[in-house]
Amino acid sequence: MKYKILNSDDYPQLEAMQTGIENDYVERIFHRLTSGNHRLYGLFLDNQMISMGGYSIFEERYAMLGRLRSDRRFRGNNYATKLIAHIINEAFQVNGIKWVGANTQEENKPARRVVEKLELTPLATLHGAVTKDLSSLESKAKPWNRITSHERKKQWLKEVYIRRTAIFPYEVYYSFPATKDLFKDEEVQKWSFYENATQNRVLITKYDQKKNHYLHAVYPWSDITSQSGLWETISNDYHELKEQTGADTYIWMDLTKEEVQLLPKNHNFELPSPWMLYGIDKVNYCKLK
Known part of the structure; x- marks a missing residue:
């Protein structure tokens, strides 16, 4: 062997x-x-x-x-x-x-057994929720305000993700524990940031392409059905992107199981088996050896 x-x-x-x-x-x-x-x-x-x-x-x-x-x-x-x-x-x-991880669907029990045997820690379980239609979630509310200041964008990333080492959906299918290394200035400049009227919530949208084109919408709170203007903001960016990329364009959001339960029954998201993120950092890996 x-x-x-x-x-x-x-x-x-x-x-x-x-x-x-x-x-x-x-x-x-x-x-x-x-x-x-x-x-x-x-x-x-x-x-x-x-x-x-x-x-x-x-x-x-x-x-x-x-x-x-x-x-x-x-x-x-x-x-x-x-x-x-x-x-x-x-x-x-x-x-x-500094960190090694694995992302496998919850239903893929053989792959989960492999990473769990190797003592990778489960960090998050997220549905890759995909849709082309947010109309059932929209209420004709005013869209959120775009953030133009790069420093304000960095401030939000630091407050919501880096300080908490929260899981950040960096790409479609790929999420990581947040560190400042994950947020290179040239990438952050490409992303769109929006604040609600009271400036206590932030939405990030960014373009991604795998097999299809995606507007990747990142929202780090669970109040997805009670934030007026959230879905209108996402929908506006989606239609703007679709004009450039064509028919095979979708909205992708990483939603927890709890967030999925909050969606109305008539929502249009496709919800395949959720993805489970596992990982281990170098310090803890060295302790295991």
């Missing part, structure tokens, strides 16, 4: 695995996942790859695990756990990496 960091020439090894996954996106972007800020590793038995996984680096500080694939003919032997343990150790050897 041996571990190997993969490169584009190892694609036939992935093709030979019997993962049971049809139309696997990892196969389509394999070459990209072996370069840049991405790494893939394989676990080999007699020169045959039996498990694969990797990580992506965000803002030179965070490493997010993912792309775990196992050959069905070799399951039940703890190989995936051994591989992920190796990958976590490799990630923490990268200069600057």
